Amino acid sequence: MKILTASQIKSCDITTIEQGISSINLMEKASGCCGRWIEEHFNVTDKFLIFCGTGNNGGDGFAIARMLYEKGFDVEVYIDQENLNFSNDAEINFRKIKQIGGIGIHDFNDFLNINREKTVIIDALFGYGLNRKLSGKNKTVVEKLNSIKVVKVSVDIPSGLYADKLPDGDSVVIKADFTLTFQLYKRSFFHPETGKFCGKITVLDIDLDKEFIENAETDYFVIDEDLIKNNYRPREDFSHKGTFGKSILVGGSYGKIGAVLMTALSALRTGSGLTFTMAPDCGCQIIQSQIPEAMFIGCGDKYVERIEIQEKAVYGIGPGLGKDKKTQNALFGFLKYYDEPVVLDADALNILAQKNWLDLIPKNSVITPHPLEFERLFGKTNDSFERIELAKTKARELDIFIVLKDHHTAVITPDQKVFYNITGNSGMAKGGSGDALTGILTSLISQKYDIENACIFAVWLHGKAGDFAAEKFSKEAMLPTDLIHEIGEVFKYLVS
Numbered sequence: 001m002k003i004l005t006a007s008q009i010k011s012c013d014i015t016t017i018e019q020g021i022s023s024i025n026l027m028e029k030a031s032g033c034c035g036r037w038i039e040e041h042f043n044v045t046d047k048f049l050i051f052c053g054t055g056n057n058g059g060d061g062f063a064i065a066r067m068l069y070e071k072g073f074d075v076e077v078y079i080d081q082e083n084l085n086f087s088n089d090a091e092i093n094f095r096k097i098k099q100i101g102g103i104g105i106h107d108f109n110d111f112l113n114i115n116r117e118k119t120v121i122i123d124a125l126f127g128y129g130l131n132r133k134l135s136g137k138n139k140t141v142v143e144k145l146n147s148i149k150v151v152k153v154s155v156d157i158p159s160g161l162y163a164d165k166l167p168d169g170d171s172v173v174i175k176a177d178f179t180l181t182f183q184l185y186k187r188s189f190f191h192p193e194t195g196k197f198c199g200k201i202t203v204l205d206i207d208l209d210k211e212f213i214e215n216a217e218t219d220y221f222v223i224d225e226d227l228i229k230n231n232y233r234p235r236e237d238f239s240h241k242g243t244f245g246k247s248i249l250v251g252g253s254y255g256k257i258g259a260v261l262m263t264a265l266s267a268l269r270t271g272s273g274l275t276f277t278m279a280p281d282c283g284c285q286i287i288q289s290q291i292p293e294a295m296f297i298g299c300g301d302k303y304v305e306r307i308e309i310q311e312k313a314v315y316g317i318g319p320g321l322g323k324d325k326k327t328q329n330a331l332f333g334f335l336k337y338y339d340e341p342v343v344l345d346a347d348a349l350n351i352l353a354q355k356n357w358l359d360l361i362p363k364n365s366v367i368t369p370h371p372l373e374f375e376r377l378f379g380k381t382n383d384s385f386e387r388i389e390l391a392k393t394k395a396r397e398l399d400i401f402i403v404l405k406d407h408h409t410a411v412i413t414p415d416q417k418v419f420y421n422i423t424g425n426s427g428m429a430k431g432g433s434g435d436a437l438t439g440i441l442t443s444l445i446s447q448k449y450d451i452e453n454a455c456i457f458a459v460w461l462h463g464k465a466g467d468f469a470a471e472k473f474s475k476e477a478m479l480p481t482d483l484i485h486e487i488g489e490v491f492k493y494l495v496s
């Protein structure tokens with residue numbers, strides 16, 4: 001699914017309207033989708049306080065108020081009565097609710113304490129037309145709404161948030177529990193500084209012009225299930241273990257054997273045909289007894305001291321590797337002569353950063369840094385938008401793929417495309433989750449998924465398995481090994 005900018009969405013609106021539907025009917029359709037969602041998720045005994053701005057986001061709010069009222073809901077509307085300079089469509093819908101006696105219309109300043117129990121706030125102050133930070137009564141009413149613990153539903157975008165950039169420094173933004181956004185995700189939904197205002201996001205299809213969206217230029221995409229289902233290749237029956245590639249997972253050090261063990265286990269669970277672990281001898285018993293399916297190649301006593309090159313294999317290097325001098329030399333010796341794509345994670349990245357060996361990374365390799373590892377590799381950035389721009393530059397310069405791990409992990413490609421993942425949860429923020437991702441990635445590349453698709457599929461699969469594990473064990477109790485064991489459930493889900 002594409003992510004378009006606010007101005008592209010506005011142009012798409014205009015194109016849709018030029019194709020035949022009037023703007024007021026497009027608003028009616030958008031508001032109707034919101035009304036139906038609200039009706040499905042709340043009780044008729046709930047009271048709705050709908051806060052409306054002067055633009056079409058406010059117009060949606062007026063239309064939603066009318067629709068909920070007509071369905072028997074208790075509705076009150078709040079506006080800035082000192083600024084009735086509405087957009088054309090907002091004006092039309094404002095007049096409609098004024099004619100309905102049963103909908104109270106109040107000024108923002110009249111909004112006093114409320115019975116929180118049965119009240120739902122609908123935020124229809126601003127949408128993608130926001131072009132400066134909130135001030136005056138708009139700012140005051142948002143601060144007031146944020147200060148009370150009551151369910152908030154934002155129409156299109158939490159008011160105060162821009163669609164595709166960070167808010168200005170001391171901005172005020174509605175902290176929504178739900179965001180009902182029209183047609184496409186907005187980029188700010190996926191960044192840590194901004195996504196936290198959205199709550200649970202639902203994309204409502206309002207039938208915007210499909211051809212416009214198809215032809216729209218963008219570098220930004222969401223990894224949605226359509227993309228995955230087009231990408232996933234069910235296993236052929238007439239095949240043998242060699243068909244499904246050879247993964248070599250390199251890592252582990254004394255006391256951190258579990259990392260490379262989890263990486264190997266997740267490579268196997270992802271369907272790797274032949275799986276080897278290259279780890280220090282101190283890990284041999286542990287790995288061989290826990291994963292008999294993975295062959296073991298000893299490469300040192302307590303640390304990885306050498307990384308031998310094997311033909312027709314895909315290497316995943318880093319989990320639990322440590323940064324011992326011998327290990328540094330082993331990594332240097334390997335990368336100096338190996339020019340096939342590799343997956344580099346954790347301490348492999350920290351060694352490359354520390355020794356400034358970035359130019360040793362083979363083309364089309366995949367690095368999987370979390371933000372701190374990214375900073376060690378490429379330097380500080382002021383915010384996550386800047387970090388993505390730097391990642392795009394580095395992916396192009398080094399001709400590599402960057403899987404930038406965060407709440408919404410992003411895959412950045414050498415041709416500067418950015419794919420945001422929407423599976424996963426905070427239960428995965430535990431040591432070992434990254435090791436599992438490395439195994440999934442290595443396994444998919446060894447199974448001949450092209451690198452871009454392997455990265456996209458891997459982050460989605462990893463997050464989905466994490467969601468299944470959270471469902472089963474709770475976010476607090478779930479373990480990375482639970483996530484690994486749920487990988488099979490995700491494959492079954494994909495073919496269901």
Ligand SMILES: NC(=O)C1=CN([C@@H]2O[C@H](COP(=O)(O)OP(=O)(O)OC[C@H]3O[C@@H](n4cnc5c(N)ncnc54)[C@H](OP(=O)(O)O)[C@@H]3O)[C@@H](O)[C@H]2O)[C@H](O)CC1
Nearest residue numbers: 027030055056057126127128129130131132133134156182
């Ligand atoms: N395709 C769709 O997604 C559809 C979306 N719809 C809804 O329309 C809004 C966008 O409506 P728009 O009128 O373009 O803009 P907003 O309602 O977001 O903002 C209204 C105007 O407010 C002014 N503004 C901007 N920032 C501020 C601010 N900080 N303080 C005060 N006023 C502000 C600005 O006008 P100016 O003249 O003052 O610059 C905005 O134009 C979208 O989000 C959806 O909710 C349609 O209903 C259907 C299709």
Ligand SMILES: [K+]
Nearest residue numbers: 126155157159
């Ligand atoms: K809004």
